[in-house]
Amino acid sequence: MRINIFQHNLLISVVSIFLLTTTSCIANESSLNNNHSTNNELRLLLQQAIKESDSFADRFDAEVWLLDMSNRLKNKIAHPEKRLNLLKQVHKEASRADLHPELVLAVIDVESNFDRFAISKAGAQGLMQVMPFWLKEIGQPRDSLFNVRTNLRMGCTILKFYLKKEKGDLTRALARYNGSLGRYKYPNKVFTLLNKRWYKH
Numbered sequence: 001m002r003i004n005i006f007q008h009n010l011l012i013s014v015v016s017i018f019l020l021t022t023t024s025c026i027a028n029e030s031s032l033n034n035n036h037s038t039n040n041e042l043r044l045l046l047q048q049a050i051k052e053s054d055s056f057a058d059r060f061d062a063e064v065w066l067l068d069m070s071n072r073l074k075n076k077i078a079h080p081e082k083r084l085n086l087l088k089q090v091h092k093e094a095s096r097a098d099l100h101p102e103l104v105l106a107v108i109d110v111e112s113n114f115d116r117f118a119i120s121k122a123g124a125q126g127l128m129q130v131m132p133f134w135l136k137e138i139g140q141p142r143d144s145l146f147n148v149r150t151n152l153r154m155g156c157t158i159l160k161f162y163l164k165k166e167k168g169d170l171t172r173a174l175a176r177y178n179g180s181l182g183r184y185k186y187p188n189k190v191f192t193l194l195n196k197r198w199y200k201h
Helices: 029-051 059-073 080-096 101-112 133-137 148-165 170-178 185-198
Strands: 010-012 018-020
Touching: 059 080, 059 101, 059 185, 080 101, 080 148, 101 148, 101 170, 101 185, 148 170, 170 185
Parallel strands: none
Antiparallel strands: 010 018
């Protein structure tokens, strides 16, 4: 069963805008206003992210990283060219969002097991299991979340947004990303894979 990153924390705001917040219901008007403001902020970040295009800052370091991670990814993606292409895009989008590429790989590992066409029961799509309503919200309804670049860019932007919102607390940020704030099962899965498979030793 695919993990749905938004299943439990997408709430309906007064203007029919969905947002990942907490697992509890919003009970008063001030909370709704704050939710609406946060959602607008995230939507603007996603719009900006879609327009940006970055490359590796240090080519030599990137090539060393690609070789190392390619060997680790062999059991998930057999084809060397496809493997390297994905890793280059992960490195690019993680770096653009100021996230560790290894963290993004661990999230993908948990979310979709590197199946770019993964769909959750709730409709979350692609490598990082992004909900498709975001494409409409940022004015890109014709884009596809099965496109690796689009999915990674949006997923990384969303994760970074929650990391900032949680003031650098990665456990809480991952829980928000998964829609399970206050629980540790999902963050622990990510941390386990991060330490066992993706972090360089």
